[in-house]
Amino acid sequence: MTVDNPILAVQKPVRRQLDAVQKQLRGLFKTPIPILNEVGGHVLATRGKKFRPTVLLLTAKLRGELNAEAVTCATVVELVHAAALIHDDSVDRSHLRRGMPTVNGLWTDEMAIIMGDYLFAQSMSLLVEHKLTAAMGILARCVTELSCGEALEFQHAYNLNVTEAEYEELIRAKTGSLIGAATEIGAGIDSSGRDLKRRAVYRGFGEKVGVAFQIVDDLFDYLSDSEVAGKPVGYDLAEGKVTLPLIAALRQATEADRKKLRALASRKKWTKGQWEQLRALIEKTGGFEYSRQRAQALADEARGILAREPRTSARRALDAAIDYAVKRDH
Amino acid sequence: MTVDNPILAVQKPVRRQLDAVQKQLRGLFKTPIPILNEVGGHVLATRGKKFRPTVLLLTAKLRGELNAEAVTCATVVELVHAAALIHDDSVDRSHLRRGMPTVNGLWTDEMAIIMGDYLFAQSMSLLVEHKLTAAMGILARCVTELSCGEALEFQHAYNLNVTEAEYEELIRAKTGSLIGAATEIGAGIDSSGRDLKRRAVYRGFGEKVGVAFQIVDDLFDYLSDSEVAGKPVGYDLAEGKVTLPLIAALRQATEADRKKLRALASRKKWTKGQWEQLRALIEKTGGFEYSRQRAQALADEARGILAREPRTSARRALDAAIDYAVKRDH
Numbered sequence: 001m002t003v004d005n006p007i008l009a010v011q012k013p014v015r016r017q018l019d020a021v022q023k024q025l026r027g028l029f030k031t032p033i034p035i036l037n038e039v040g041g042h043v044l045a046t047r048g049k050k051f052r053p054t055v056l057l058l059t060a061k062l063r064g065e066l067n068a069e070a071v072t073c074a075t076v077v078e079l080v081h082a083a084a085l086i087h088d089d090s091v092d093r094s095h096l097r098r099g100m101p102t103v104n105g106l107w108t109d110e111m112a113i114i115m116g117d118y119l120f121a122q123s124m125s126l127l128v129e130h131k132l133t134a135a136m137g138i139l140a141r142c143v144t145e146l147s148c149g150e151a152l153e154f155q156h157a158y159n160l161n162v163t164e165a166e167y168e169e170l171i172r173a174k175t176g177s178l179i180g181a182a183t184e185i186g187a188g189i190d191s192s193g194r195d196l197k198r199r200a201v202y203r204g205f206g207e208k209v210g211v212a213f214q215i216v217d218d219l220f221d222y223l224s225d226s227e228v229a230g231k232p233v234g235y236d237l238a239e240g241k242v243t244l245p246l247i248a249a250l251r252q253a254t255e256a257d258r259k260k261l262r263a264l265a266s267r268k269k270w271t272k273g274q275w276e277q278l279r280a281l282i283e284k285t286g287g288f289e290y291s292r293q294r295a296q297a298l299a300d301e302a303r304g305i306l307a308r309e310p311r312t313s314a315r316r317a318l319d320a321a322i323d324y325a326v327k328r329d330h
Numbered sequence: 331m332t333v334d335n336p337i338l339a340v341q342k343p344v345r346r347q348l349d350a351v352q353k354q355l356r357g358l359f360k361t362p363i364p365i366l367n368e369v370g371g372h373v374l375a376t377r378g379k380k381f382r383p384t385v386l387l388l389t390a391k392l393r394g395e396l397n398a399e400a401v402t403c404a405t406v407v408e409l410v411h412a413a414a415l416i417h418d419d420s421v422d423r424s425h426l427r428r429g430m431p432t433v434n435g436l437w438t439d440e441m442a443i444i445m446g447d448y449l450f451a452q453s454m455s456l457l458v459e460h461k462l463t464a465a466m467g468i469l470a471r472c473v474t475e476l477s478c479g480e481a482l483e484f485q486h487a488y489n490l491n492v493t494e495a496e497y498e499e500l501i502r503a504k505t506g507s508l509i510g511a512a513t514e515i516g517a518g519i520d521s522s523g524r525d526l527k528r529r530a531v532y533r534g535f536g537e538k539v540g541v542a543f544q545i546v547d548d549l550f551d552y553l554s555d556s557e558v559a560g561k562p563v564g565y566d567l568a569e570g571k572v573t574l575p576l577i578a579a580l581r582q583a584t585e586a587d588r589k590k591l592r593a594l595a596s597r598k599k600w601t602k603g604q605w606e607q608l609r610a611l612i613e614k615t616g617g618f619e620y621s622r623q624r625a626q627a628l629a630d631e632a633r634g635i636l637a638r639e640p641r642t643s644a645r646r647a648l649d650a651a652i653d654y655a656v657k658r659d660h
Binding site: 033035116117122127146148 | 361363364365366417421422439440441444446447450451454455457458463467470471473474477478480481482484485
């Protein structure tokens, strides 16, 4: 990992196309409805890293030069992601995301629903307009999975008996599905959907990267400083999200430690001391270590897929994207 | 209008297809996620009249026998409508719709966002699965218009200076667009989208019916008993929705009456006496009469389009659907 912003190195081979994505996005908020443009402007200003469009474009570039269709698909993937995040923040009642105010935080939950729906609608419109039928199929499934991921989160909330398999299915649906859709579209774009085997391989690639990314994200809820994460630490657990460090800790703990863990994890508020005690117990029982290893294992599987590709700048950047997913420090 | 349930007469020529729609809808809630099936079951149980699938099927039947594609499109239109209503109820914080509890009322706003997204996603999936490309294009535009309608409602909230043109554009987007999409799909389904002129005519037909329907709906907020409407009377105005009776009244009133109207309409709560005073002023200045006439004029325009069709059971039922839209008593 470089000391500077590591995502910039990942994006370098597709910098020009990402600028075109940003331009397409800006075009969507020149509507006759002032409030849509106002909220849209905020969404554009706070959307940062464009990880999903980046991996879509890089995966497409593995096979050769990028065309306008790849750029449009990258825009669509970013739109779906922004829509899902905006609805997700409203569902979670988050008022900050990476230190920036959310739509529901600055305006209302109502505006968050409207803006998310508008962005979903625009993503569908762009696909129709550009006759991107294969991408439409991939994204229709993905959007279903995204909402199933949210439903699973609702279903499993505050359930300390959730299993690792249930957790992984949840984060695959919630995070893996869209990164998987991005890399599947990237793999299939040159062949107009005929290259189904390569598409399936790269969907798996993206899902692994996405699940690893989410495991690391969930680790931060326990490990990072709230200033770095841009939201209060312990926020996920307070919201009922039982994630891998705790799941692994509960599974690996002695009977006595498990009892203590369950008591601490059942709270919705903690004193600084209680939170430190919970963290120390997860550390002691290997919950953090297990999570790191699982993320690394998924990253290694993804690297194995890339190893079959010619050594191009796109492949190097995708390797760096995997590093970014599992090694970023916030 | 018949004394019994008039919608049943409208639906008679497409009864069998509407049953098939209901069966397709039920199939969507056999997921591995219990909470989705539970909420979905409630949505199915409380979805009543299927006005949009009905007019889609009837419009298609004007040209001949119905095929499986028409049924799937009818299901999709109902899904989009249910999704939009569920998000809309959450946006409006409505806990009752026609006397039945809403998703946000029974569960939470979070669940309403999730279920709406799931239904949108399923509608997209069905269109992709059945390769209904023309319908996809029509619905992509419609879904954009639906969210723009919601945004306009947000934009114009509590604005007593909103014009009739602005109001009509809002309800065309909010209600006309999906009924217009339903009848456009109905008109275009036999010709695989090649019959663009007929499609445009029937989109206009559905939009007129939809706008008339919404004008009548907005009248009920002033005129009906709350037991019949299934929600508190004056609810719309309390939520900031300035609708045609008030817009027309403010325009047509004397200076003195306009002042009284503005003072009363600026409140968010009314005593029984204040509400009666507001109603009496709108009555006196002709706001209700103007709204009724506007709805009738739109209904007449729609009837004019139908008059060019052969006299079949489908045409008679569509004529009855127009009557239903403007003459229903709640």
